Amino acid sequence: MPYSNDKIKVLIVDDLSENLRALDAILRAPDRVIIQARSGLEALELLLEHDFALAMVDVEMPEMDGFQLAELMRGTEKTKHVPIVFVTAAGMELNYAFKGYGAGAVDVLYKPLDINAVKSKANVFVELFRHRTAFENQVRALEESRKEQECLLQQLQATQAELQHSLNMREEFMSLVAHEMRTPLNTLFLEVQVRLSQLAKNNLSIFTPEHLQKMLDRSERQLKSMMRLIEDMLDVSRIKNGKLSIQPQGANLSLLVRQLAEDLTPLAKESEVEFVLQIDSEIEGHWDAFRIEQIIINLLTNAVRYGKGKPVHVSLAMEGEHAVIKVADQGVGIAEHEQKKIFEAFERSGDNEVKAGLGLGLYISRKLAEAHAGEISVVSQKNHGSTFILRLPLKSVAA
Ligand SMILES: Nc1ncnc2c1ncn2[C@@H]1O[C@H](COP(=O)(O)OP(=O)(O)OP(=O)(O)O)[C@@H](O)[C@H]1O
Ligand SMILES: [Mg+2]
Numbered sequence: 001m002p003y004s005n006d007k008i009k010v011l012i013v014d015d016l017s018e019n020l021r022a023l024d025a026i027l028r029a030p031d032r033v034i035i036q037a038r039s040g041l042e043a044l045e046l047l048l049e050h051d052f053a054l055a056m057v058d059v060e061m062p063e064m065d066g067f068q069l070a071e072l073m074r075g076t077e078k079t080k081h082v083p084i085v086f087v088t089a090a091g092m093e094l095n096y097a098f099k100g101y102g103a104g105a106v107d108v109l110y111k112p113l114d115i116n117a118v119k120s121k122a123n124v125f126v127e128l129f130r131h132r133t134a135f136e137n138q139v140r141a142l143e144e145s146r147k148e149q150e151c152l153l154q155q156l157q158a159t160q161a162e163l164q165h166s167l168n169m170r171e172e173f174m175s176l177v178a179h180e181m182r183t184p185l186n187t188l189f190l191e192v193q194v195r196l197s198q199l200a201k202n203n204l205s206i207f208t209p210e211h212l213q214k215m216l217d218r219s220e221r222q223l224k225s226m227m228r229l230i231e232d233m234l235d236v237s238r239i240k241n242g243k244l245s246i247q248p249q250g251a252n253l254s255l256l257v258r259q260l261a262e263d264l265t266p267l268a269k270e271s272e273v274e275f276v277l278q279i280d281s282e283i284e285g286h287w288d289a290f291r292i293e294q295i296i297i298n299l300l301t302n303a304v305r306y307g308k309g310k311p312v313h314v315s316l317a318m319e320g321e322h323a324v325i326k327v328a329d330q331g332v333g334i335a336e337h338e339q340k341k342i343f344e345a346f347e348r349s350g351d352n353e354v355k356a357g358l359g360l361g362l363y364i365s366r367k368l369a370e371a372h373a374g375e376i377s378v379v380s381q382k383n384h385g386s387t388f389i390l391r392l393p394l395k396s397v398a399a
């Protein structure tokens with residue numbers, strides 16, 4: 001039998017239906033549902049199913065009497081707090097029955113029933129139940145709002161930590177940029193000073209073509225490294241503003257990789273690194289060659305920088321619909337927990353003895369690879385070298 005949930009339920013138990021009818025009539029009220037049980041067993045079943053504000057139990061019943069029912073109720077978690085009002089014939093000896101019931105609310109009504117006494121007793125228990133339910137709801141709501149607050153607090157703390165992290169990063173970044181710019185600038189500045197003083201002394205014999213060539217090469221290198229730095233920083237802000245775009249055109253990747261390895265060989269030599277190439281010929285596709293160049297240069301410079309002077313293997317081959325470039329060094333390697341981080345902006349693996357660069361290269365490379373609908377990944381083990389893998393679909397959709 002379905003009962004509306006917002007009404008308070010009262011259980012009446014009696015083996016005689018006329019008694020049930022009479023009690024029902026006395027207890028009936030708009031905010032209540034009176035549920036009847038004809039036996040102790042039926043009452044128990046109902047007690048397990050519903051939350052009752054009160055059970056009015058006839059003491060004298062066949063099979064299970066009111067006391068036995070009460071005993072069973074006290075033994076079950078769900079029913080043990082339901083207040084019981086026994087209904088019994090006047091003059092019955094009740095003392096023994098109360099043993100062990102001390103904890104629960106128990107009361108007695110004597111037949112013949114005094115209508116007002118029954119009503120007011122029932123009202124007391126119903127009110128009690130109403131208050132208890134309201135109180136429980138409040139406690140539950142409080143607990144919920146406490147949990148919500150805790151959750152908010154955690155979010156706040158996380159945001160604060162993130163903010164602090166990016167503030168620290170910013171600080172570190174500023175000093176890194178300053179440092180990275182100062183080195184080439186200092187060199188250039190000194191060079192210019194020296195030449196100016198030679199000019200001032202009219203010491204022109206020093207400006208031979210070979211000398212000039214060397215001097216200009218050096219200056220070009222310093223300027224290029226500053227330009228790259230600035231370009232990287234601009235790329236990062238383009239990425240952050242969603243303005244990084246690529247212009248794919250027909251390009252020959254085999255030629256490109258070969259050419260870049262050759263261009264970077266002098267730099268590699270400075271670190272005693274040798275490039276070992278295995279490049280399948282004529283891999284052609286639709287890419288922004290300038291941007292792909294940027295990725296490969298970064299992978300090669302990283303391999304040289306972190307390669308401990310050991311040979312770097314560079315390969316290019318087709319795998320299905322993808323051109324795959326692998327740059328494998330045998331250097332310092334990257335710990336597992338760092339492997340995801342290094343593709344983020346300004347992240348440089350923490351436990352590297354080699355500290356150079358701004359930590360932008362791989363971040364930009366990943367974004368460029370993604371703009372080509374490709375991907376870049378790393379396989380590495382601490383102290384056992386790293387292999388960076390760039391996979392590019394032959395035809396990339398312009399982002
Ligand atoms: N081949 C590699 N072996 C070991 N660690 C590497 C390798 N390549 C990159 N890393 C680690 O990943 C970090 C991020 O590389 P990324 O190229 O983004 O920055 P960077 O080389 O430090 O600076 P930038 O490229 O901006 O000049 C590096 O600082 C380094 O700790
Ligand atoms: Mg780099």
